[in-house]
Amino acid sequence: MTHEDFIELASLYVIGALDERDRSLVENCAEDSRVWKTELDKLQMAALAIPYASEPYPLPSGLKERVLQKINSEHPTEKPIGTSDIAAEQLSFQVKASDLKWYPHPDQVPGVSIASLHVDQTRSRFSGLVRCQPGTIYPAHRHAEAEEIYILEGDLIIDGDCFAAGDYIYCAPNSIHTPITNRNGCLFWVTTSLDDQFL
Numbered sequence: 001m002t003h004e005d006f007i008e009l010a011s012l013y014v015i016g017a018l019d020e021r022d023r024s025l026v027e028n029c030a031e032d033s034r035v036w037k038t039e040l041d042k043l044q045m046a047a048l049a050i051p052y053a054s055e056p057y058p059l060p061s062g063l064k065e066r067v068l069q070k071i072n073s074e075h076p077t078e079k080p081i082g083t084s085d086i087a088a089e090q091l092s093f094q095v096k097a098s099d100l101k102w103y104p105h106p107d108q109v110p111g112v113s114i115a116s117l118h119v120d121q122t123r124s125r126f127s128g129l130v131r132c133q134p135g136t137i138y139p140a141h142r143h144a145e146a147e148e149i150y151i152l153e154g155d156l157i158i159d160g161d162c163f164a165a166g167d168y169i170y171c172a173p174n175s176i177h178t179p180i181t182n183r184n185g186c187l188f189w190v191t192t193s194l195d196d197q198f199l
Contacts (some may be wrong), residue, residue, distance in 0.1 A: 001029060003036075009093070010040045012048040013183070016111060016135030023134070027183065044182075047135070049162035060074040067106045102131070107198065109182075111136035127191040132156070134185040147171040154186030 001007075006029055012018050030037040053180040095117050105112040109132035118127045125145070132138070132154075149156070149169040156163045157180045163169055171177065176199065 001025075006036050007039060007043075010036075010043050013040070014043045015061075015138060016133050023183070027120045047117065063107065067108060081163050103164065109138055111158050111185075119191075121194075124194045125191060126194050128189070129188055132181045132185050133178075134181055134183050136181045136185065138179045140176060142176045142197045142199060143173055143193060144175050144197065145193035147175075147190065147192040147196075150155070150188060150189045152187045154184040155182045156180075156186045156188060157182060 002170045009018065009022060009026050009048040013023060018026065018070065026040065030040045034040075058179050078146070079172055087181075102113045102115050113131045115129040115131075116126070119125070121123075147170075149163075149171075151163050151165050156169075158169060158177050162182065
């Protein structure tokens, strides 16, 4: 592979636009060459700076509700996303992995899918699993209430710190961050407010 070929593939790699075979090729080349590893690191840093190069675009009012309504109308036989079958007097419940249903993120964040475990509309809280593809950049957002994250696999970068499987993250109310995934993507459990705001 020529240096130009590597740069072209590495550019696509850092934005998550390669298939598994080409991702492995880039990773193997970077492992074999310190120069190419440095080039890949520079491209990753450049890709991470992209969201900060422009003003955040405000989401239209009511977009989340419209997306949830559309998802629920397309899957009428399934339990609507954002709801729970739990009766008020029921103190516990279980969700089997085989029963999980994955959906695109309600705000259509590219590369992000969610599986809802429990939604408490009274407290405006969501608990569930989040899967992010490699190179995903989650938009900057402010937490209305505390958020807790437990990384199950892959890696998640928040404020320059890389968290891996087994790591726990607590984000205080009113805190702001822009989580990103590295080359591995990630899967994590989260409990957070339904009232968080994109910036």
